[in-house]
Amino acid sequence: MDKVEIAVKTGDPLTSTAEGLVMGVWDDGRMAQDFRKRLDGVLQGEVSRILDNGEFKGASNDVLFLPTMGKLPVRYVILAGLGSSEKTTPELIRRLSGTVARAARSRNISSLISTLVANDLGESEDVSEAIVEGTLLSLYRFDQYKSADKEKKEKGKKTGAITRDFGSLHLFSSRDSEKKVRKGIEWARAIVRGTYLARDLGNHPANVATPSMIAQTASAECEKRGIRFVSYDREKLEEMGLGALVGVAKGSMEPARLIQLEYRPSKAANTKPVLLVGKTLTFDSGGISLKPAEKMETMKGDMSGGAAVLGTMMAIADLGIPLWVVGLMPATENMPSGTANKPGDVLRAFNGKTIEVINTDAEGRLILADALSWGVKKFDPALVIDLATLTGAVTVALGAHAIGVLGNNQKRMEEVLEIGNRVGERGWQLPLFEEYFEQIKSPIADIQNVGGRGGGTITAAAFLSHFVDEKPWVHLDIAGTAWVESDEPYKPKGNVGIGIRLLTHYFGMLAEDKGLRKHEKREIRKK
Numbered sequence: 001m002d003k004v005e006i007a008v009k010t011g012d013p014l015t016s017t018a019e020g021l022v023m024g025v026w027d028d029g030r031m032a033q034d035f036r037k038r039l040d041g042v043l044q045g046e047v048s049r050i051l052d053n054g055e056f057k058g059a060s061n062d063v064l065f066l067p068t069m070g071k072l073p074v075r076y077v078i079l080a081g082l083g084s085s086e087k088t089t090p091e092l093i094r095r096l097s098g099t100v101a102r103a104a105r106s107r108n109i110s111s112l113i114s115t116l117v118a119n120d121l122g123e124s125e126d127v128s129e130a131i132v133e134g135t136l137l138s139l140y141r142f143d144q145y146k147s148a149d150k151e152k153k154e155k156g157k158k159t160g161a162i163t164r165d166f167g168s169l170h171l172f173s174s175r176d177s178e179k180k181v182r183k184g185i186e187w188a189r190a191i192v193r194g195t196y197l198a199r200d201l202g203n204h205p206a207n208v209a210t211p212s213m214i215a216q217t218a219s220a221e222c223e224k225r226g227i228r229f230v231s232y233d234r235e236k237l238e239e240m241g242l243g244a245l246v247g248v249a250k251g252s253m254e255p256a257r258l259i260q261l262e263y264r265p266s267k268a269a270n271t272k273p274v275l276l277v278g279k280t281l282t283f284d285s286g287g288i289s290l291k292p293a294e295k296m297e298t299m300k301g302d303m304s305g306g307a308a309v310l311g312t313m314m315a316i317a318d319l320g321i322p323l324w325v326v327g328l329m330p331a332t333e334n335m336p337s338g339t340a341n342k343p344g345d346v347l348r349a350f351n352g353k354t355i356e357v358i359n360t361d362a363e364g365r366l367i368l369a370d371a372l373s374w375g376v377k378k379f380d381p382a383l384v385i386d387l388a389t390l391t392g393a394v395t396v397a398l399g400a401h402a403i404g405v406l407g408n409n410q411k412r413m414e415e416v417l418e419i420g421n422r423v424g425e426r427g428w429q430l431p432l433f434e435e436y437f438e439q440i441k442s443p444i445a446d447i448q449n450v451g452g453r454g455g456g457t458i459t460a461a462a463f464l465s466h467f468v469d470e471k472p473w474v475h476l477d478i479a480g481t482a483w484v485e486s487d488e489p490y491k492p493k494g495n496v497g498i499g500i501r502l503l504t505h506y507f508g509m510l511a512e513d514k515g516l517r518k519h520e521k522r523e524i525r526k527k
């Protein structure tokens with residue numbers, strides 16, 4: 001994706017050169033500026049004919065390729081439906097740009113000019129970011145295990161024909177918005193880079209994306225960016241007292257890891273870090289409480305929380321966001337074996353709490369319990385955020401269109417929800433009432449790892465709250481949003497790389513957050 005050339009153009013889009021010129025059309029037939037009139041002038045009224053005949057209605061995500069027959073420098077004018085002007089959001093532009101890019105690629109068109117910024121869709125920064133993200137994220141492919149495709153590609157190179165990689169995207173902008181458009185592009189680039197990596201990690205089979213492979217990948221990406229990298233192995237974890245993580249790992253032959261990433265720019269706004277923890281379960285068989293065979297292969301994606309941590313750290317470092325962030329990725333498989341945890345076993349987490357393992361398939365909360373409590377103790381964070389493909393129940397509650405948001409700090413949760421609305425990774429809050437805590441009481445230990453029938457997402461969060469030492473904390477259950485079963489405009493079937501756009505923007509906001517700074521100062525003075 002770094003090979004795709006992306007540039008801002010401030011001239012006249014109708015005299016610019018590319019294969020396709022993308023023009024937004026509202027569902028009432030309007031186009032930005034005087035584009036419709038001018039296109040009609042050059043193309044002998046064809047655009048108006050198409051719109052008046054209802055061949056193209058401008059409905060959201062509609063796309064029509066209109067050949068220009070040599071009458072314009074571009075080979076096609078691509079009409080792109082914006083839908084109703086009252087309802088358009090950057091997220092719809094992201095989807096539309098994805099649809100356009102994929103349609104272009106399927107026609108072997110590899111250079112586009114987008115004029116969508118010109119439609120006054122809101123902040124040009126958000127819109128240009130959405131155009132670039134929609135385009136690049138939609139073009140993502142995971143085909144490295146397809147030998148046939150590899151051959152085709154090589155052949156294509158030899159003959160100079162067939163499958164071309166996407167080449168360039170130029171964004172048309174007014175001179176006034178140019179700076180904002182550039183900033184949007186820069187953010188999109190960084191976010192997409194992190195998201196591509198996260199998708200790759202999630203799409204690789206679990207025999208490749210092992211805890212050690214993920215540690216190696218993280219180490220390489222950290223080295224490029226001056227992020228401090230530490231990886232703790234099993235022996236060390238035992239010594240550190242991370243009994244819950246070690247407990248889950250002991251059923252597996254793959255060595256477990258706790259991966260620690262620390263980004264501390266010299267201009268960091270905060271005097272205490274933000275702690276970001278992601279469930280990095282590289283394969284979840286369920287353990288002795290074995291899962292049914294159907295769809296078990298999707299459990300290679302149970303590391304999506306950790307992948308989002310890595311992708312976000314990459315993005316904020318690339319953008320130079322002045323915020324001190326520590327990322328933790330507890331990484332292991334969950335397997336059944338003679339050495340595995342058994343239902344009824346009791347584990348002791350880092351903070352000393354004992355956990356009765358009623359169901360070995362509720363393993364995510366076990367590894368998070370250790371990573372959270374160890375991270376809180378070691379780094380004394382101002383804010384804790386965790387992401388995890390934690391419960392099937394969140395899909396029952398919210399389906400595939402919202403992240404489950406829970407926590408102990410209403411202000412921080414609302415900030416996350418608001419940013420999610422803005423960037424198109426929406427969340428929905430679920431309650432964490434006292435009563436839910438009753439469900440995870442154990443007859444023999446401090447707590448148990450499952451809470452019975454009702455409110456599975458909530459009791460999982462209630463469990464985690466025992467390990468954040470009452471620090472401000474936001475939990476994101478991404479089990480419903482981490483992968484898609486079929487292609488969506490900018491989400492090809494497979495791992496979505498969810499959470500990186502949300503967190504990168506949230507950290508951008510926190511870096512400017514006076515509240516976070518003031519709060520810190522007050523605490524320092526107290527000491």
Ligand code: BES
Binds near residue numbers: 286359390391
């Ligand atoms: N990794 C799963 C959650 C999951 C399920 C993610 C489906 C994506 C799709 C998690 O470890 C798990 O197995 N949770 C159990 C908890 C239960 C045993 C209390 C679940 O949701 O069934």
Ligand code: MN
Binds near residue numbers: 286360361362363364
């Ligand atoms: Mn599980």
Ligand code: ZN
Binds near residue numbers: 281284363364389
């Ligand atoms: Zn799991």
